[in-house]
Amino acid sequence: LSSINPFGFLNIFKKGSVGLQKMVCIQTLQMFLEGKNLSDLVEIWKREHLQWTVEGSRNFVVIYGMLSIIAGASITPRLLKSLSARGFTSATNMLNLLGFLLRGTAEKSWVFLLAVIPMLPGVNGASATALKAVSTDVATAEGFGKGEFSAWTNNLRALAGAAATVLYGNYYAWSKKKGIPPGSTFAI
Secondary structure, three states: OHHHOOOOOHHHHHHOOHHHHHHHHHHHHHHHHOHHHHHHHHHHHHHHHOOOOHHHHHHHHHHHHHHHHHHHHOHHHHHHHHOOHHHHHHHHHHHHHHHHHHHOOOOOHHHHHHOHHHHHHHHHHHHHHHHHHHHHHHHHHOOOOHHHHHHHHHHHHHHHHHHHHHHHHHHHHHHHHHOOOHHHHHHO
16 A cells, blocks of 8 residues: 555655755756646747737747757757766756746747747756656665656656646736736746
């Protein structure tokens, strides 16, 4: 019965080293940036603030998807080879920060499109790639099973996804109600 406990991930925080706990927290927070967690906000932004049509939004999704595949096959692997795990994680997080800050600064299509460029190396949670490998190695060395550890980190990923959509949606609604620029949602 303990093997199907959805809160088994708490063992990481009970039995794992402080270093492992920090790595797992960082990679869980990086999952807030997965496309599926941002898609509702991005669609609202494109429709309400950029005045894009359904066709324009569709075209963006297709092109963005293709660019993400290309980045995942070329840019991200090169960065992984040339940087340490910490360097890769820091670089892709900083690029994501730049992209998301840029994305919400102005209600202009060209700004939104320009923001895609810095986000490509760490797109869709890829910024966690190096850290996932290191944390799995550390967890294995600390006696956690690979499958067990993978399941626990995926449970945390699911919790991050649930929290992200609630956070983004409520902040966006609150910012509109209070007269705060709704593009600031991309900064949280």
